[in-house]
Amino acid sequence: MLFSLNELAFLALATTACAHQGDSCNEKTAPTQIRLAYAGTNGMSVSWNTNQQLQRPTVTFGSSEHRLSRSASSETSITYESSSTWNNHVTLTDLAPDTKYFYMPMCGNQTYSFTTARKVGSPEPYKFAMVGDMGTFGPDGLSTTVGKGAANPLQPGAMTTIQSLNSLKSSYDFIWHVGDIAYADAWLKEEKGGYITPLNTSDNGAVYDRILNDFYNEVEEISSDTPYMVSPGNHEANCDNGSNLTICVAGQTNFTGFRAHWNMPSAQSGGLENFWYSFDHGMVHYVQFNTETDFPNAPDLPGGSANEDAGPFAPNGTQLEWLKRDLASVDREKTPWIIAAGHRPWYMSSQPGCTDCQAAFEPLLLKYGVDLVLSGHVHYYDRQAAVENGTTQEITNNPTAPWYITNGAGGHYDGLDTPDPTLAPTSRKVVVEYGWSLFTVHNCTHLTTEFIASGNGSVLDTATLVKHRKCCWE
Ligand SMILES: [Fe+2]
Structure with missing residues (x-):
């Protein structure tokens, strides 16, 4: 509905x-x-x-x-x-x-x-932060201990990703959280694992609600003075972590909390609620697309692969028509960069990625010359090459295809994932640590990413995209 x-x-x-x-x-x-x-x-x-x-x-x-x-x-x-x-x-x-x-x-x-x-077209360099798959920290989420079946507890004395983002917030203009926010749907796993007790499926969703509030209260020290942009992820869909929808109370299904809590700029960009929207900031046009519902074979749709029974939220074709219109309208003289984000990646070091997402979105991202695509969902840092239909291009040599960076290493109760030992040919760097990404938009030709380890602030990866183009303000 x-x-x-x-x-x-x-x-x-x-x-x-x-x-x-x-x-x-x-x-x-x-x-x-x-x-x-x-x-x-x-x-x-x-x-x-x-x-x-x-x-x-x-x-x-x-x-x-x-x-x-x-x-x-x-x-x-x-x-x-x-x-x-x-x-x-x-x-x-x-x-x-x-x-x-x-x-x-x-x-x-x-x-x-x-x-x-920043004014659209302003040539001043700036930084922005990106984080993915970040849940609540502390006794209801990721802490220095784990329950049965979970792994990767925080190291004693290590900073959480929220603490790390907060400690460096004066360095960046805004945060983009590319889906999977709070992990309230981990409540069942946490109770079954004996991490929080007792197991109680008859509390009218009280623990789910508590974990959401935990997260939003924790992140307030950043989000109250730094714009906090969000993407829909699969863990926003329902209370059940993809296991058994019948245990969810009505208010905890079908992205209800996500829709109520945030207010992304879809009204200003012709998008839809917090699901798809765009915004300009200095030299960059930012585009949020929705990998969960509202395109053919989307994984969270009724009958979809993720068993979430969610959406659709608009008539058939609305999202892709909007994305095409939005990308076609970008003035590259004012915003030479286009950076897009969607929760599920398709180019990943451990295949398979979301091939239905690729079928829906890659043609448009290629056609309109999107420079960088950000994703989460995979719980480690996973930098790829620039890629066109599976063929790689090197980022230092003026690629025509988008550069893909996945970072779902924000940290949540479930810990980190383990990549396959044999990495896909598109893979360039994998780091299995909790962390977040810091991007620097230098000018119209150079854009740098850094992967920041949350625990101690060290930089575990850096890479720069180089485009051969003349800045219109020169
Ligand atoms: Fe996810």
Whole structure:
């Protein structure tokens, strides 16, 4: 069944016992899980959760920390069955590009800040962070111990990936989390493994909800001042980790929490909710596509290979038509780089990858000259060559095909994967460590990736893509 966010908001209202005459602040309206997302180069989405519905979520903001002279609001909070919290989304508009603003969600007691996206076509170099497959850390997720059947606990004293990302956040403009967020659906595995006890499938999804809240609270130290862009991954689909959908309560199926929690810039880019969208930032056009549903043989669709029974979320063909239109409209003089992300990779060191994803997306990525494709899903760092229909090109010699980097090493309860000893011919570097990626966009011809080990911040891989083209601003 297809719900828009507005419809979800209506459902939220319909399940509320009493109408609110106005919002008064109390401990239940205190903002938590504050998170930002780009909303065009002159906008910013501010989202947060409360333990009570707000009739009119409002953010005050301004260019001075001591004078939050402007305000913006939205219709109401939204929630869903089994959720202990309400999601609030307010989009601030008419902002100047690359400018610092201060803000405070209603009923807050502290001021936060953000910097808007760089002007489209700005030639200034910058960095962005990418992480994949990152769950909650601590007693409900990845820690220094594991339960039965799990592996790869954190080393004592090692930083978690969230701590590592936070320690270096002044170096990058935004984070792109390319799917598999929080791993709340690991609750069953954790209970069966004796990691969290007792095994209880009759708690109306309470532990799933708790793990989601754990994650969003943990990541808030980054997402409250750094835009946090997200992709749908298979672990957003349902509560059951692909095992037995009948144990999921209604609010924990079909990407419901993912749809309610985030506010990606699909309205600004003609996309769909948090599933597919694009945004510009300086020299780069960023494109998010959805490898889970909404294309032929998508793995999470009813009857699909992942057994998730999710989606579709739009009429047949909508996503691919949008992707084609979006890529065709890019002004390469302003944004010479196109970087795309989708959760499931198809070029991987350990085959097979998502061949149905490849059939759907690769022709368009090739046709429109996408420079770099980012993925997660595989739980290690897996840098590939530039590849066209299986044929490799070297990244230092002006490839015409996209360069593929997969990094699903953010860390979650299930640990890391083990690559096959025989690597695919497209493979260039594999690192089996918890970590995240830092990208530097130097100019219109050079783009560097670094793989950062979360535990100690060391750089375990670096590579630079070189394009032979003239920058239009030279
Ligand atoms: Fe995944």
